[in-house]
Amino acid sequence: MDISVSARDVNLYYGDHHVLKDVSFDMNSRMVTALIGPSGCGKSSFLRCLNRMNDFIRGARVEGDIRIKGKDIYANGTDVIALRRDVGMVFQKPNPFPMSIYDNVAYGPRLHGIKDKERLDEIVETSIKGAALWDEVKDKLQASGLGLSGGQQQRLCIARAIATKPDVILMDEPTSALDPLATAKIEELIRQIKESFTVIIVTHNMQQAARISDFTAFFLLGDLVEYGVTTEMFTNPKDKRTEDYITGRFG
């Protein structure tokens, strides 16, 4: 299988706090990998290492090796802006920019130097279509993104993330603020976009992880306890701690 993201002996510290401990695993290309574990286990911190979002946190220090398509993203001279183009992110709460739907999606491509109006129109349309939002917004592309419903806003954020044609899309609990129908739409969307992108998703909803992911990684207290094929993890986990977590004995 094609490896998209590879982590080797990754350690993360916030000051003295050792958040991730020797995390090593490979995430496969065009697959959905779910990161699960109780609050504070390090799964979101790990996700943030993958596009260097932890750079924004004072005192954060990453050790080890993280490669995306073979390229060391912590190497000296790495263009972090370009990295975040290749590694898009969708957050817990939909966070469209306070601008029109069109501009939200065109923001990334413009930032990376695309000015041609026709080219931008095309990117905006394919991205919004790719996020399964087109039919709902095609007549009001100039309306504010903030006027959309929560679920639509989240799909707009996904459209914004895929507009720069990233290799990897990181999702940090993308449906935790959405109702069941909007959640189902996002899940279906994830299933579709994995044909073109590698998706790595943090979720607290284990049923969601079981439904949408191909691989699951279980984190606990900064350790990667178990990583494997999702169907196996949820029916017959190898580690007692995974079993205890997925069956609700703790967490």
Place this chain on the structure above:
Amino acid sequence: MIVDSLNTRAHLEEKLNEIKRKLLKLGKMANEALTKSVWALKDHDIQLARAVIGNDDQIDFLRYEIENDCLTFIARFQPFGEDLRTVSSIMYMAGDIERLGDYGSSISKTAIELANEEFIKPLIDIPRMQELLNEMLEKALSAFDQKDLSLAKSVFTMDDLIDDLEEQILRELVLMMMEKPSRIEQASRLFLVARSLERAGDHITNLSERIFYISTGEMTPASKFRRPLPPEKG
């Protein structure tokens, strides 16, 4: 009300235990049906045979109740890991146990048909099979109740004895039929009883396979613990 601690598993475990208890009850009902059907046959007891047949609906109803409980449990708790393996296995196990009840009914029907006939030979091996099955089923049910894999394993080897007895009965009946063709009808019916009991052994063996699956997550075929097949003749 003051909540001191929250046991998030309590509700789930309570419901799962309820289903497990029902499965054990189903097992006891089926065991009784099988046992009594052989008694009815042996003792020419039409009354008892009718009672077994009349009771079969209760077994069927409880089986459907268990299936329904399992579906409700899955819908409500969306179980994973061992919980999921347990509840899905119970659905299959209920089917296997319910079949034992059906064999009881079918043997009871034979008992009624043969109630007024002298047996062509004293019934020894058929009651022996029934006693063994009784023991196998009790072992399988306690293995399930206590998650005791060594107990579950002992069931596999006992099924070899059941197969031996069936083979022995067949040989004996064939000889008797060859001697006197007028025995064919009764001998065939008796052989079908032995066949039902042999099948019952297979269903009990299935229960043990499921018990292994619940604990280990691996599908463990019974053949792994049974004697090897005899070499091919020729």
